Amino acid sequence: MKLVKTGILPLDTQLGGGMPAGSVVSVFEEPGAGADVLSYHFTVEGAKQGENVFYLATDDSSEEIREYINLYFDLDEAVWENITLLSLNTSVLSEEGEKDAKDFLKKTIYDPIGGIKTILSHEEFERVVFNNFTYFLVNYPIEDVISLIDVLSNYAKKNQSVVMLLVTKGMFDSRTETTLKHYSDGVIELTLREVENEVQRRLKVVKFKGILVPKAILRYELTDKGIKMESVMRVL
Template sequence: MKLMKTGILPFDTQLGGGIPSGSVVLILEEPGAGADVFSYHFAVEGALHGENVFYLATDDAYEEIKEYVNLYFDLDEAVWENITLFSLTSAYNRESEKDAKDYLKKTMYDPIGGLKTILSHEEFERVIINNLTYFLANYPIEDVISLIEVLSKYAKRNESVFLLLMTKGMFDSRIETTIKHYADGVIELTLREVENEVQRRLKVIKFKGILVPKAILRYELTDKGIKMESVMRVL
């Protein structure tokens, strides 16, 4: 089993080195907690080490995602070559998105079908879906569960990791619980107001294959992305 680093060193240390390959990981966030920035770290970490990364954005346009990533990491084009970036909101997706864009273009009426088609034709070490909320809002829950099962089989077969972002509190609690059940790992990002500041906190709910860290970690969003203390237990 490989351990795939997130690019956030203190968190990787808490996980014992990184996320186990073959995992589907749910990032459940309160709005504003920074799950998108977490996903950028994960994508960039893979791309910097020559891994094949697929990033699917459901809410932001292609150029917006690229601008957001470069805001924190300022990647050169050679690194971007390792990232297949696709947006469901962009009418035009650039040629640098490689072959995956063709599969999804042909099935824009059914993004779940398009995503499954991509995965049946290409191999990625890292896949980020930002945001699973889109699929839950536009498909029956049974279809979303079926998609997660496909992602899980793909992850185990190719020793890859899927990062699924989801906004907390937008759906019935039973739906959240169902998605948590089918994910191999669940990470919660939350906000808390303390006096005159907003604190951001990360908690690991479950993780197959590794010991779940006991610490709740505080972090900040900076111009370099997520800054996290080495170890911080929040009571």
């Protein structure tokens, strides 16, 4: 079975080498837990290996995402050539329109789900990131969201890719959250906990098809190099 590395060595070790190819992985985070930084590690790991990566941003401009990634990794232009950035942020459409290499990328902003399906039908990506999938849960009926996940799942299996969906915890009722977890192949939760005089961040793998799910909860910090995760497991 092909495994796709996350770019965070202790996490890959706990997963038995990485995430199974052909998976849709939902990352549920409490605000501030750093799911975006996890997605940067995942993106950069693929791009540095010469893989084709598609990164969809719903809240930030493509230029902002590029700046955020470079803040931690400072990639050279050759690596950026492997990353296709697309923003659905309408406020930056005019300034970004000329920068997009493909015409159908520009049209996606008016019909996000239709545009994404078009992009995926034209391109083969080893890694796909939605930052943030909450956008679709807010703006579309749950039936449309499930249909999109089905498309992403078929795409991942066909291309032996991993699709990562970032989701903000606590914004939806438990039924919606459970539905999304049900249709995902893998589920990871990032949480914050205040302990004495510091904030601790923790990662828990809830489920993963195709591999043994680690029972430990992993602690990590956000640093100038991205996520620094303890290599020793903690069973909490």
